Amino acid sequence: MFERFPNQWTPVLPLTAITANPMPVELAGEALVLFKDRDDQWHALRDYCPHRGAKLSLGVVTDEGHLRCGYHGWRFNGEGACQAVPLNCLNDAALKKVRATALPTRLIAGAIWVYTAADPDNANAPEPLLSESLQGDPNLFVTYHQEWQAHWTRAQENFIDFAHPPYLHEQTIGAWMHDYAERGGTARVETEDTEFGLIMMSYVGSSTSGFQLHWHRPNLSILHFGPVAERWLHVFCIPVNEHHTRVMTVRRVRSADEVARHARYASGTDHRILDEDRAIVESQSGDVLSDPAEISVATDKPTLVFRDWYRATLADYITP
Ligand code: FES
Ligand SMILES: [Fe+2]
Incomplete structure (x- = not known):
């Protein structure tokens, strides 16, 4: 992913531009979906369901704070781990293998930031090297x-x-x-x-x-x-x-x-x-x-x- 903007921390959208949960957004040519879980933590996944490739942004955020695909209801947490595959009794080992692609995400200075991991499966994201002037309460920007x-x-x-x-x-x-x-x-x-x-x-x-x-x-x-x-x-x-x-x-x-x-x-x-x-x-x-x-x-x-x-x-x- 992100071969023209690899391995960078960048803001994606200011909070004021987020009008939905989940929220589709394009970053450096990649379709992503941002969503907020029930603890108000923001997450970014590739906007692509690993089942049949539907856009996850067409789904909903469940009461548990998981993103549920709008097609067959597979559910993913903020780390991309599949939490449920409805109608099918998958054992834990089979369920663990199902993953959406997750990217490191932060709320900084009034905007959602994402790390553009070139290889998200092996992402070892450094902490963002932030100017001091962008640190502090994200509501004061x-x-x-x-x-x-x-x-x-x-x-x-x-x-x-x-x-x-x-x-x-x-x-x-x-x-x-x-x-x-x-x-x-x-x-x-x-x-x-x-x-x-x-x-x-x-x-x-x-x-x-x-x-x-x-x-x-x-x-x-x-x-x-x-x-x-x-x-x-x-x-x-x-x-x-x-x-x-x-x-x-x-x-x-x-x-x-x-x-x-x-x-x-x-x-x-x-x-x-x-x-x-x-x-x-x-x-x-x-x-x-x-x-x-x-x-x-x-x-x-x-x-x-x-x-x-x-x-x-x-x-x-x-x-x-
Ligand atoms: S395409 Fe997402 S659950 Fe089937
Ligand atoms: Fe100018």
Whole structure:
């Protein structure tokens, strides 16, 4: 599974987008079903019943918190173990052999996260390497999301790209740099490799822009607009399939009272800025490796670091 996005922790859906239990969702080209058991724990299974291949998301969650297939009523727990095969008296040994494919799942920062195990039967998932700013009570995060018709790597590069705001965001967040760039001003970026990915510092002329950006492998960009985590914008580029990406912003808030106000802000401001990005990114085709003739310059350094990581990650799983 997940041969184009193997062995990564990623959010799949914000809680606010979950409208059913069980909930079908596509992640990196794989059909999954999310469901919540009676202890309010979330689980993800491949949306495929091992009996006759029906979609498990067409079933129901039973009072015991098991997912019951809508076709013949086979029941699975959150680990994928079959709990019952109605009308047939299977002994324990036979029942134990029946399994749906389960993936490690967590509730983090207002979203359901899944580990994209390339070999789910032998998954030895590491714990997610989480930015501290995403830890804590999952109810104290505000999410906003959009669906883009683009490959996730194109979307991801957009958020670690320092040279586009003066033009693409000329009317909004890039206004301050537009005239400077048009007058022939220069900018540069410096990157630092870290345990989680990279840190980018940017300079306009000879002074720092005051803006710092972190890329956390595989698909999180954190835009630092100030010293405290409540001023940071987290942006995830979640691969839906080869042609679609779910772009999700996440903000941490201090208390539950602030959630509604920040949600209004996100659906206004984030929506407007992301729409500017979306229009351009949707005009690019394929993934970031699809055109080897693309020309890169010094301010493209962070995206080149990302490309190196992406190329290496795929190389381990895809035979050319
Ligand atoms: S297909 Fe699911 S129980 Fe038969
Ligand atoms: Fe942008």
